Amino acid sequence: MSDWIAIGALAVVGIGIPLGMMGVSALLRPSVPEQGKRTIYESGEVPTGSAHIRFNIQYYMVALLFLVFDIETVLLFPWVVIYRPALEAGIPMARLLAPMLAFVGILTVGLVWAWRNGAVEWMRSPRATRRKTKRNQP
């Protein structure tokens, strides 16, 4: 129980120290509003449009794969923890390894499929892809 009190205490400190720095800074710093000061930085040009737009994040297939593998790691953790104690308790290695190998094997098949379909590659830009498609047409 005391472990979690300590972690909670560190959370309070971890948020308190940054807040304290913000507070000190608010007391120290000047405020000199000028026209154009708050403009978005765009290498010195007048900014064009907003950054809150629909944006091709390029890696949504990778993100889906990540979900699968992340859950896999969570499910592997208990197995990893009991592996050595179970061995020492005299359970044969094959009986312990087989389920994990089967589990990882299924996901490996998935990864191979994703790999062959190009899901773990950075997507090409639509324009470059279009150009390539055009070139390939007879």
Place this chain on the structure above:
Amino acid sequence: MAAGSLLDVAPAQLFPEQVTNALGLPGVIGEAVGALIAAFLVGNIMLAFTGVAGPWAKRKITAAFTDRIAVDRIGPFGLLIIPAAAVQLLAKELIIPEGADRPSYDLAPLVLPASAMLGFSVIPMGQLGPLNLQLADPEVGFALTFAFASIASISLVMAGYASNNKYSLLGGLRAVAQNLAYEIPLIVTAMSVVIFTGSLRTSEIVAAQQQALFTVAGVTVPSWFAIVNPFAFGLFVVANLAEIGRNPFDIPEAPTEIVAGYQTEYSSSYFVLFYLGEFLHIFLGGAILTLAFLGGASGPGPASIGFVWFVVKVWAFFLFTQWCRSALPRVRIDQLIEIGWKGMLVLSFANLILTAVLVGVIAS
């Protein structure tokens, strides 16, 4: 390295208990007050690390690598640059960009340092005299520290999106791509350590590395997992560099490509907090590496100077990141995805399975 011998290592009183007992605080409230004081002291150790590293050591190291002289004007070795830089940065005007997404813009610089500090809660930092500098030692400690450390990327996305700046947006999204690619190799490699220890308790992971592995010419080599399994160590170092976003994996910031990435529009105390959070994450990465592969806070000499060894190891990792910063080119983002998903992921699972088989063969 039998399971029985691990339990023989008497768990010393942790730092919060020591503080509570020393002050004689009673009850649950006393425990909480003691924990707060202990956490505050540990937090200040980390602030001292970053204070020395950020304005001073980083510049000195980079200067040494590039054959220059840096920060030598104020005080001995230029050390007084540290308070000077702190005051200067905190006294800067805070400029909030037009169209910034306010709650998220303000919260992002809180989340980054807080997540890094929380990661330190379960790290055994060794003893300093009678003090045992570890805040908590829960059964799931090792997994917990990874969970805390990975909150950082949320902060980067918040900052990147809320700034309303195109460079920031790119930086935030790059941070996600990078974390998606390297989180799994990092954790799967860490699992291969857990196979040896059979426990997620950080103190037991350290204890399992204290047995002698072999003796060469009178020098006893401890069974640090970096020596037992150097392949996993190498994988972990690379994944760790990517996780904390340092060269050659610093693409979320990439100063030569996207200005400063997610922190382009941040100034004053907000910028300091990002800077602080990044350095805390480097040290957290070093602390996790020390805990899992470099025998924790142990070394020659009595156990009461363990903290010194911890500091040496963590700073060695910091020096390594700065060396990489000076020496290695940055990878491109598509290369990064490729290295992560096609290289590191496959290698880390191979390492896990091989380690499991080896441990099984040795045990039976």
